[in-house]
Amino acid sequence: MSSSYTAMCLSHDPGIELPTEYTGHDAALDELRQGVPGHRHCDLIVATFSGAFTVMTCPPSKDRPGGASCVHAAAEPMDAGVLRLLAAAHQSDDPAMHAAIKAGHFICWPWDRLRRLRGFLTRLTL
Numbered sequence: 001m002s003s004s005y006t007a008m009c010l011s012h013d014p015g016i017e018l019p020t021e022y023t024g025h026d027a028a029l030d031e032l033r034q035g036v037p038g039h040r041h042c043d044l045i046v047a048t049f050s051g052a053f054t055v056m057t058c059p060p061s062k063d064r065p066g067g068a069s070c071v072h073a074a075a076e077p078m079d080a081g082v083l084r085l086l087a088a089a090h091q092s093d094d095p096a097m098h099a100a101i102k103a104g105h106f107i108c109w110p111w112d113r114l115r116r117l118r119g120f121l122t123r124l125t126l
């Protein structure tokens, strides 16, 4: 199955998908490192679409001029399915759910950032 690669800007709320398609995951990360015109100080991530399977990748923190506060040397990919569950847990009234979020160390995905993906997390289903 072929995959497609785009970037999303999470400086907007809700986040927006940028129009450029990249040739690969690493090519997309390279482009983001060099700065995307119109989004130079934005919070950008790479989205990989492969059929119903979607991965959201948070770039290495040194390659991000703006946006997210998470710190990591490598790109951090996350399955959109996990992000959907994480979004559900954030919206739960059950303190145990919030303890589970904490235990999971989802440093890239605090609620304020994750919720900006809401249009994608609902749209990108089977």
Ligand SMILES: [Zn+2]
Pocket: 009, 010, 011, 012, 038, 039, 042, 043
């Ligand atoms: Zn932007």
Ligand SMILES: [Zn+2]
Pocket: 058, 059, 068, 070, 071, 072, 076, 107, 108
């Ligand atoms: Zn991150």
